[in-house]
Amino acid sequence: MKMEKMAALLLAALMVLSLAACGAKDDSKADNGGETATTEEAAATYKSLMDRENEILSENTDLWEKVFLAADKGMAMIEDGKNYxxxxxxxxxxxxxxxxxxxxxxxxxxxxxxxxxxNKLTELEKLHPEILNEETDGNGDVQKFPSFEGKDLDGNEVKSDELFSANAVTVVNFWFTTCSPCVGELSDLDALNQELAKKDGALIGVNTFTLDGDEAAISEAKDVLAKKGAAYQNVYFDSDGEAGKFTANIFAYPTTYVIDRNGNIVGEPIVGAITEQKQTETLQKLIDQALAADMG
Incomplete structure (x- = not known):
């Protein structure tokens, strides 16, 4: 994949990491955390920062490709307190x-x-949370979760449009079998799925090892899920489809998305285990946002 496209997909897949830009270096309001900035000024600064980070990731593409390929998904976990x-x-x-x-x-x-x-983006988000109320794809359009037709780990067919439209909110958790933080949160994810069910919602998992229907990986994933008492649905799809390409550009695990009934990504993905307080609070806020919009 060309690095220009990879950088763009990273913006979509890792917006929780607040992809950024230093176009606001001359903006004193940004330097002091945006304390005196209006919402419009904060939003402009935020976009400028995002544009700059995209620019950085689009430069020296051969080198960045080596970096991304070197990312060991077994350790590519963004710890609490760290950023992209x-x-x-x-x-x-x-x-x-x-x-x-x-x-x-x-x-x-x-x-x-x-x-x-x-760090600047995080400060802006704290001071002006309203600038994150609706995630877009950079062109002013709400970003859709890539559509897919696949199966769950028991072989039942799953179509994304039917899956999302059936739920007021769907939480999608990306994980893989040898990722310790991923496996460590499976029981909590199952509990969350039970809570979501009471609100016309659901949680599904995507184990990246199982893409393309890898039988050995499916068997291992089912074994791990069973041992952790996680009964929520896990799905897989083709790696060469849009959802597969989207998945290939997730470089930190676990990563969790909130999707509304229309298949739109709500806010930013949550990077890191939801057992961490910050991730838990962020996830709940996005779930509540999706539920409120569905009722409205």
Whole structure:
């Protein structure tokens, strides 16, 4: 996949990481956290930051491709208190032997800039949460979750349009079998699914090892789910479809999306286990937002 497209997909898949830009370097209101900025000014600064981070990820595409390919999905977990820039810095450090000294220095400087941008975005989000009320694809349009036709782990056919339209809210959790934080939250996800069922909602899992119907991976996933007492539906689809390509560009696990009845992504994805307080609060806020919109 061309890195230009990869960068764009990263914006969609990792918006919770607040993909950013330093176009507001001259904006004193952004530098002090936006305390005196109006909502319109904050939104403009936020977009400028996002544009800058996209620009960074679109530069030196061959080098960034190496970084993303080097991301070990077994450890690509963004810990509480860290942001996407920190994740990139850790990944670059783990793969430093693949780069010359000059390349390594360039990538580290870029990732550090992204980290600083992320901190600015986080501050803006705290001061002006209204700027995140509706996630878009960058063109002013609500971002749709990629459609798919697949099966659950028991072989039953699943179509995304039917799945989402049947629920007031659907929580989609991406995980894989050897990801410790992913497996560690399965019981909590099952409890969440039971709570959602009372509100006309549901939770589904997507184990990335099971894409394309890998029988061995499906068997292992079912075994892990059973041991954790997780009975909610898990689905898979073709890796070369739109949903498969979307999944391939998730570089931090677990990652969880909230989808409304129309198949729209609500807000930002939650990166990290929902057992962490910050992730739990964010997820609940997005669920409530989707439910309120469905009732309205």
């Amino acid at each position: 820039g920190d994740f990139l810095l850790d990944t670059i450090e783990s793969a430093k032997d693949q780069f010359s000294d000059e390349e390594y220095a360039l990538l580290k400087a870029s990732a550090q800039e992204i980290s600083e941008i992320e």
